[in-house]
Amino acid sequence: MKNIGQEMYNWAVDLFPINRSLSGNGVRETLHYIKNIIPELNILEVPSGTKCFDWTIPKEWNCDDGYIIDPDGNKICDFKINNLHIVGYSTPIDKDIEFEELIEHLYYIEEEPSAIPYITSYYTERWGFCLTFNEFKKLKRGRYKVRINSELKNGNLTYGEIKLKGKSEKEIFLSTYVCHPSMANNELSGPVVTTALVNFIKLIANRKYSYRIVFIPETIGSIMYISKNLDAMKKYIIAGFNITTIGDNKSYSYIPTRYGNTLADKVSKHILQNTDYIEYSFLDRGSDERQYCSPGVDLPIATICRTKYHEYPEYHTSLDDLSFISPEGLYGGYDKIKKAIELIECNQYYKINVLCEPQLGKRGLYPTISTKASNDVVKKMMDFLAYADGNNDLIDIANIIGVQAEELFGIIEEMKKANLIDVA
C-alpha cells in the first residue's frame, strides 16, 4: 500500500516540470513517460482543423522559452523557472514595450498575492504573462522587453488510449486529462492514479469486464474522443469514472451524473457511504463529466475525487504544487476507485435456489459453537439470502441489509460452494 502511494508520488515528481497544454510536445512527453510504465498505451494524434461536433481541433502550441526583462535589466516571469508564467497558447512575441502596454498582458490574483495564476487562451489569439501579485506590485514604469518563444501552427492534438480485454465486451471506462502544466492535484494526481489503476486492472485474474482508459486534454479531448467513439461507448460502457484532483489528503468528493441514477453513481455512493465525503450536484460539474453526461451522449460516468476542483484556494495556481498532494492522499483516492472497480467486477443479481430458509446446519454453515462473531456471520448470511430473490444486485442487497458489499464477498463464495445461490 505504502509502495503504491509512493510510486504514484514519484511519477508526479517526474512529470511535474513538463509544460503540458492542450496540445504539443509536453503532452507527447507525458504520454511517453506513461507508456514506459504501461506498454499497452497507444499514443494517437488528431490533426488541427478536424471537426468534432460543435468544435474544431485548434492549432498545436509549443513553447521553448519566455520572459520579461524589466527596466533595470532583471529577467522576471521566466518560463524556465515556472511554466505557469506564460499564458497557455500565447502567440510569439519579441518586443520592447512601455509598462502601460505591458500591464494589459499581465495576470495576477490580488486575493492570493503569492500565487501565480494559471491562464490560457486557447480560442482567442493573444499573448500574456502570469505572476504573483507580490511581484506585480514591485514593477515600475519604464520600458520592458517581452519575449515568448512559442509556435502556434497546424499540427496535432495528442492523446493516449488503453484497451484491456475482459470476458465480456462490456466496458468500464476511466478518463483523465494531461493538459495542465506544472500543477499537482489538478492535474497530475489524475494521470498517476489512473496509471496505477491500470496496473491493478491488469492483475485482476479472469476479469469480467473490458476496460477503456483515456489520457486526453480536458474538454476538447473528451469532445474529440466522444465524437470518434460515441457508438461504441454507448454500446459497451456500463460505468466509468472521471479521474481528477485525487491526490490531496483532505476530503473525498463525489459528483453525480446528470440524473445521479447510473451504475457509476450507485457504486460511488456505496463505496463512499461510510467515509466522510461531500456529495456534489451535477450543477457543480466542471470537468469532462460535462461532456460524458451531456444530452444524447448520456454515458454513466461519475467522479470520485478528493478535494474537488474549484473548491480549494490553491486550485489553478502555482500553489497547487507537489506539497499539496501526498503519497497517502494519492493512495486514498486510488483505493476508492479500485474498490469501485472491484465492486462492479463482482456485482451480480443473486437468487437463492431453495424455497424457505435453507438448513445451514447440515451444510456446515451453522456454527457449532455460537459466539457473537459467528452469530453476525449467520445473520448476514440469512439476511443476504432473504433478499437474494433475483431482483437485487449485490449492491442493492448490501444497501438493504446495511453492510458494505465487500463484507459479503466471503459469504457469497461459501454459499455458492454450498449450492445455495445462483447468479440470476
Next chain:
Amino acid sequence: MKNIGQEMYNWAVDLFPINRSLSGNGVRETLHYIKNIIPELNILEVPSGTKCFDWTIPKEWNCDDGYIIDPDGNKICDFKINNLHIVGYSTPIDKDIEFEELIEHLYYIEEEPSAIPYITSYYTERWGFCLTFNEFKKLKRGRYKVRINSELKNGNLTYGEIKLKGKSEKEIFLSTYVCHPSMANNELSGPVVTTALVNFIKLIANRKYSYRIVFIPETIGSIMYISKNLDAMKKYIIAGFNITTIGDNKSYSYIPTRYGNTLADKVSKHILQNTDYIEYSFLDRGSDERQYCSPGVDLPIATICRTKYHEYPEYHTSLDDLSFISPEGLYGGYDKIKKAIELIECNQYYKINVLCEPQLGKRGLYPTISTKASNDVVKKMMDFLAYADGNNDLIDIANIIGVQAEELFGIIEEMKKANLIDVA
C-alpha cells in the same frame, strides 16, 4: 402597474353596492358592467328547473327592498343601507309579528359583534334578516313589522363566458364567481382581477393557447357549466385557475388539485416558490375546485389566491368590505396569475441540437470579459443546455437548476437564435 391595481379597485367600488345572488338582476347588472369593459363577454341564461348532473337550477330570486320596523317605529335591518341584512333567497314577507317569533328569523355572530353575517337559503324556502350582535342586543320585546319585497319565480340562472382564440385549440381556463352581494375580497376581487386578466390576455401577441373564461355563480354555476361543456373542457383545457379572495394584501395561498399533479399545480408552485405563501391541501378546498377536480371531471384547475376564504375572520360578513382589499392587494394577485399564464404560454420541452457542450465563443455567447454577472449568465446557459434533453419542460429545467423560469426567457431566445436548441 399602479394603474391596473387602481383600475381594478375602481371597478370593485362600482360593483360593490349591487345585490348579487345565485340568480337575478344583480348578476345581470354585474355582467353588463363587465361587458362594457370586455365586449367579448357573452351573457347567457339557463332556465330554472334545468337538470345539471345531481342538481336542478333553482328559481330566480330578486329583491327590491326589506326592513324591520321596531316597536318604537325605527326602521332597522334596512336592505337599502346594506343588502347583507336580507337572507339571500328570502321569500317575500309583509307582516306584524311578536319579538318571540321574529328572533327565529334573525342571524348574527356573537363572537364578531360588529359584523353583519352573510346568510343564504337557496334550497330551503325561508325568510330572515341578518344584523350585528350589537344591534341585536338592543332589540326589546314587542310587536315588529317585517317586510321583504322579494320575488322567487321560475326564471333563469345568468352567467358570462368569454372565448379568445389562440394558435392552438388547447385552452387555459379562468373561473370566477358573481353571486355574492356587497362583499369585497370574497367576492369582488375575483371578477375584477379576472376582468383585468382578460385585458392582459387580449394583448398577448401571437398567443399560443386559446382561453375560456367564465363568470358564474359558485357551486351551481360551475356544476351547470361543467354539465354543458364537460367533453370540450376535458379535451381542450391544459390548465386553469379558480380566481377568488385575491384582493387583500396579506398573504398568498395555493390550493392544489385533487392529487396536486397537474400543470396548474406545477405552474402555481413554481410561480410562488420564492414568495411567502401557504400551501393548502385539497382537503381545505371550498370553492369551485370542488367541482372542477371531482372524480370523473378531473380538470387541471388549481387556485392561487391571497388570504384564502374561511381563513380570515371578516370572511362572509359585512367586514369583508372595500377597506379589506386594496389596489396593491389586487395587483399582487393579478400579477401572480398573469405570471402563471405567461409561463404556460412559453412552457415547452427543449432539446439541445448539438452533442457535447456547444462552443459558445464562436457564437458570441461567451463573454469576452468575464465578470460575475456574465459568469452567472454562462452558468445558467450551460445548466439549461445540460437538462435540455427533450425530457424536461422549461419549468422542470428551472426547478432542477434552481432559478425562476422567467430568468431563462432571454437565454432561451439567444439560444434559439444561435440555433442551439429546438422545441422538442
Next chain:
Amino acid sequence: MKNIGQEMYNWAVDLFPINRSLSGNGVRETLHYIKNIIPELNILEVPSGTKCFDWTIPKEWNCDDGYIIDPDGNKICDFKINNLHIVGYSTPIDKDIEFEELIEHLYYIEEEPSAIPYITSYYTERWGFCLTFNEFKKLKRGRYKVRINSELKNGNLTYGEIKLKGKSEKEIFLSTYVCHPSMANNELSGPVVTTALVNFIKLIANRKYSYRIVFIPETIGSIMYISKNLDAMKKYIIAGFNITTIGDNKSYSYIPTRYGNTLADKVSKHILQNTDYIEYSFLDRGSDERQYCSPGVDLPIATICRTKYHEYPEYHTSLDDLSFISPEGLYGGYDKIKKAIELIECNQYYKINVLCEPQLGKRGLYPTISTKASNDVVKKMMDFLAYADGNNDLIDIANIIGVQAEELFGIIEEMKKANLIDVA
C-alpha cells in the same frame, strides 16, 4: 371485552403446564384442548423423515420425567416441577457422573440469575439440564445421578389446521405456533389469541373471505406447511398475520413483510397508526415470517404483536410465565388483529356515481341544523367522495383524508343506501 380477555387467559393457565416441543404428545394434548373449543380444528400428522424443501421432519420426542440427584441426595432440576429443566429433544440418560462431567450438560444465564433458560437441540443429539444461575452456584463437587426418561423415535410431527369458507375463495391466513413448553408470552399468547379470533371469525355474518388458520411448530412446521400448500397459499391468500408474543400489556409492535408493501402491511400500519407502537424492519424478523416471506414463497404475511420476541429480558426463560401476560394484554393484541380482519373484510375500491359533488340535501344527508359534529360528518362524507374515484381502496381514502377507516363504515353504508357510491 373483559370476558374474552379473561377467557383467553384461562386457556393459557390450562395449557401452561403441558410439555410442548417440536413434536410429541404435548403438542397433541395442546391441540386437543383447542379442538374442544373449536371443533373445526383438524389435527394432522406428518411422519419423521418426510422431506420439506431443504429440511427433513425430525424424530418425535417425548419425555416423562427427568431430574438430577445431588451428592447429598437432593432432587434438583426436576422436570415435574418445571419442564424447562430438561433441554428440549434430550436423549435418554440414566447414569452416575462426576460434577466435572455434569457441568458440560448444564445451561444457565449469569446475567439473569433467577431465570431457567429455554434450550433445545433439535438437530444434534445431546442431553442437558437447564437451571437458574443461583441454583448452579450452589452445586458442589461430587458424584451426581442424572436421569432423563425421554424417547426419540420415528414418529410424527403434529399440527392443527382450520379452514372456514367465505363468499370468496380468497383467504385471510393466521399462523401461530405450539412448540414451546411452559412459557406464556412466547408462546401461549399466540394460540389462545388465535383461538379467540377463530371464534370471532365464525361469527362474521356473510364473511367475504375464506380463512386458513394453522397451529404449527415454529420453523419446521411452517416450512412443512408451505411445502405441502404453496400453490394454494400463493393463489388464495391475500393477507395474513403471524401471531406471537401478543399477551403482555406493554407495547405494540409491527414486523413488515420482506418489502413492506403488501395488503397485510398496509392494514397493519393503518390499524396501528394512532397507537403507540414500534415499527420493526424485516431484518428484525425471527419467527415464521422468515419462511412465509422468503424469496419464491413471497406471501403477504406480516406480524402485529405486543412486546416482540427477543426484545424483553424474560424471553425464552422461565420468567416468561403467566404473570408476564394478562387478560388486558391478550385482549389488546386480540383486538388489533380483529380490527385488521374487519378492515380487510370491508376494504374495497369505491367509486362515486355522480359527476361533480352530489346534492346531499335532497337525499337527507345534509344536516338541517348545522353543528360541529354534523359538519364533521359532512366534511368526512365530501372528502370520502372526493377520493372515491375508483383508484383508491378504503384504506387509501382513509389515509388521504386523515381518519381511521372504521370512522367511515357508517358513512359508506349511508352513501350506498343513497346510491351515491359503488364498489369499483
